[in-house]
Amino acid sequence: MLAFTLRRFGQSLLVLVLMxxxxxxxxxxxxxxxxxxxNPQADxxxxxxxTAALGLDQPLAKQYLTFLTHAASGDLGRSFVYNxxxxxxxxxxxxxTMELALVATFLAVALGIPLGLVAGLKPHSFIGRGIMAGSxxxxxxxxxxxxxxxxxxxxxxxxxxxxxGRGETTLLFGVPVSFLTRDGLAHLAMPAVNLALFKLSLMxxxxxxxxxxxxxxxxxxxARAKGLSSRRVIGVHVLxxxxxxxxxxIGLELGSVIAFAIVTESIFAWPGTGKLLIDSINQxxxxxxxAYLMVIVAIFxxxxxxxxxxxxxxxxxxxxxxxxxxx
Amino acid sequence: xxxxxxxxxxxxxxxxxESPWRRFTADFAESRLALAGLGLxxxxxxxxxxxxxxxxxxxxxxxxxxxMDSKLAPGEPSSSTGRPYLLGTDDQGRDMLxxxxxxxxISLSVGIASTVLALAIGLVLGLAAAYFGGWLDTVVMRLAxxxxxxxxxxxxxxxxxxLGQGVDKIIVALVTVQWAYYARTVxxxxxxxxxxxxxxAARGLALPRARIVLRHLxxxxxxxxxxxxxxxxxxxxxxxxxxxxLGLGLPITEPSLGLLIANGFQYLLSGKYWIxxxxxxxxLLTIVAINLVAxxxxxxxxxxxxx
Numbered sequence: 001m002l003a004f005t006l007r008r009f010g011q012s013l014l015v016l017v018l019m020x021x022x023x024x025x026x027x028x029x030x031x032x033x034x035x036x037x038x039n040p041q042a043d044x045x046x047x048x049x050x051t052a053a054l055g056l057d058q059p060l061a062k063q064y065l066t067f068l069t070h071a072a073s074g075d076l077g078r079s080f081v082y083n084x085x086x087x088x089x090x091x092x093x094x095x096x097t098m099e100l101a102l103v104a105t106f107l108a109v110a111l112g113i114p115l116g117l118v119a120g121l122k123p124h125s126f127i128g129r130g131i132m133a134g135s136x137x138x139x140x141x142x143x144x145x146x147x148x149x150x151x152x153x154x155x156x157x158x159x160x161x162x163x164x165g166r167g168e169t170t171l172l173f174g175v176p177v178s179f180l181t182r183d184g185l186a187h188l189a190m191p192a193v194n195l196a197l198f199k200l201s202l203m204x205x206x207x208x209x210x211x212x213x214x215x216x217x218x219x220x221x222x223a224r225a226k227g228l229s230s231r232r233v234i235g236v237h238v239l240x241x242x243x244x245x246x247x248x249x250i251g252l253e254l255g256s257v258i259a260f261a262i263v264t265e266s267i268f269a270w271p272g273t274g275k276l277l278i279d280s281i282n283q284x285x286x287x288x289x290x291a292y293l294m295v296i297v298a299i300f301x302x303x304x305x306x307x308x309x310x311x312x313x314x315x316x317x318x319x320x321x322x323x324x325x326x327x
Numbered sequence: 328x329x330x331x332x333x334x335x336x337x338x339x340x341x342x343x344x345e346s347p348w349r350r351f352t353a354d355f356a357e358s359r360l361a362l363a364g365l366g367l368x369x370x371x372x373x374x375x376x377x378x379x380x381x382x383x384x385x386x387x388x389x390x391x392x393x394x395m396d397s398k399l400a401p402g403e404p405s406s407s408t409g410r411p412y413l414l415g416t417d418d419q420g421r422d423m424l425x426x427x428x429x430x431x432x433i434s435l436s437v438g439i440a441s442t443v444l445a446l447a448i449g450l451v452l453g454l455a456a457a458y459f460g461g462w463l464d465t466v467v468m469r470l471a472x473x474x475x476x477x478x479x480x481x482x483x484x485x486x487x488x489x490l491g492q493g494v495d496k497i498i499v500a501l502v503t504v505q506w507a508y509y510a511r512t513v514x515x516x517x518x519x520x521x522x523x524x525x526x527x528a529a530r531g532l533a534l535p536r537a538r539i540v541l542r543h544l545x546x547x548x549x550x551x552x553x554x555x556x557x558x559x560x561x562x563x564x565x566x567x568x569x570x571x572x573l574g575l576g577l578p579i580t581e582p583s584l585g586l587l588i589a590n591g592f593q594y595l596l597s598g599k600y601w602i603x604x605x606x607x608x609x610x611l612l613t614i615v616a617i618n619l620v621a622x623x624x625x626x627x628x629x630x631x632x633x634x
Contacts, residue, residue, distance in 0.1 A: 015473070026489050136622075140615045142565045144572050145607045148592065152600050163596060259478040266573055267592075278573055281488045289488055300477065 005309055012305045019297045024067050077287030086291035095175045097272030101257040103192040108199035116207025138201030147194045147267035162187050164269035191268040210242030251307035255300045354627040364619025371613050375431040382425035401601050415601040427609045433583040438564035441501035446556050449509025457517035471507035479504040487575045497576050501563050512555050516548040550628040557621035561614045568610055584610045
């Protein structure tokens, strides 16, 4: 187990370094990096000073090494717009994004698994077909369009929910959160539903497929033959067996929820990292773009690592398969 | 496909001789929903192609716009000509119906162009990886792995942030996020196909390599690719709309549906829903139509579901 974890950790580090190289090449080597990294309003003197300070007269390999060492110590440049370290800006906004992503994931799981179970147990019933039709729609609807319709219906027509912002926040373990106040919940409702919709469809499909497969297995027939109640057969025997792939997908999808939050945050003006990224792109605030990228890549790599290790605990074949498990 | 003929009784097979195309169309037509989707898709394609002929006005000819007509609700008449605007007008007095028809053209052409390009690149890389194997296979598939471990929208956003706006740039971004799906699909299909007897026969006949790959291997790898490509056109259109909505996709001179929706977004809170609602509806219908067709194609082209 330790050997597997260590090997997997090494692979994660490798991917992280590889991605940092890509980010470095993308932002620093394509085009004139001075244009990207120094405020466009700077004069020639300032530019020359910055070129020397950034070591841009050095060979590319050395520059990359400098970038890496700076990045490793948390220095990813200063924001032009806010004039504070870019990494601080990201970390300030991260709780809002994480709250949105976690609540959306929770919604997707809490609704998706029961709905998927029903659809899987009664695939040909009216309810089962209805749930599947809904999930196909959930896949087809573009996220931003659903967001618009939500605002149109619940904010403009009905006037029930506020269309933007995060509302009142309270501190939970020193981190500001919205879901503990009434006002915050009202602000959170639409963005969370909007972000959850796609994942909800995915959860329904996964659970349904898993359930249909599991119901045909011998162990389910055996459990029934033993005279167990169908409640226990489904709740314990079926659920336990379909949960392994579902847990993996939940973990892996958490990263993609954070990425998709970019769209949701822009629509509902939710003050998280995704909105910050779009604002930074529009304002050409390159250090913040780089910092966002490195942080999100690190989050992705970390999630993949944790999921793989958890998965190997749940399913020994992964660990014993050795080299078959890769990033 | 050949395995099916073996499984059937010879007499029956002789009675029911059908060309593959006829069987394909008959299978496809079994689902009414898929037929409806196909009909809708064809209708959308026709109005998009004919947009310059059938739209009430050219929405990008400033001489045809009347600022007095700005933000009219659907059905309200023009102040100068008295002709009603069926779907209302935007902030510049542009007829939304015309804007949508022209927007469909741009959205569809960007979606289709990027899909075709990504398909071509993925096809070449995937076939090469499967046929030659070795380090080429490793490099291509590791690249695809890394690419697919990050969400498409994130990669596309980053690329556009570095490259800037433009039709060519968004196509580059869409191709970058799509090629890996095709490469993987083709590779896995090709790996299965190359073990089959007809490939051995072709090699036994000492046919040139190019002929084996292009005339024998490639056609048999196509069915799963067609399915992936149909789904991906819908994804590409949705992704382009999302990026344009975020202000990173197409420039204002090439207003796709996403851009129209973004333009109307600022008027949504004041109750002028039609400026972004109807372009969104057009986008939605397009995506649903494509997905319905893709779903049925997947069932029809899947040999495991063949009766």
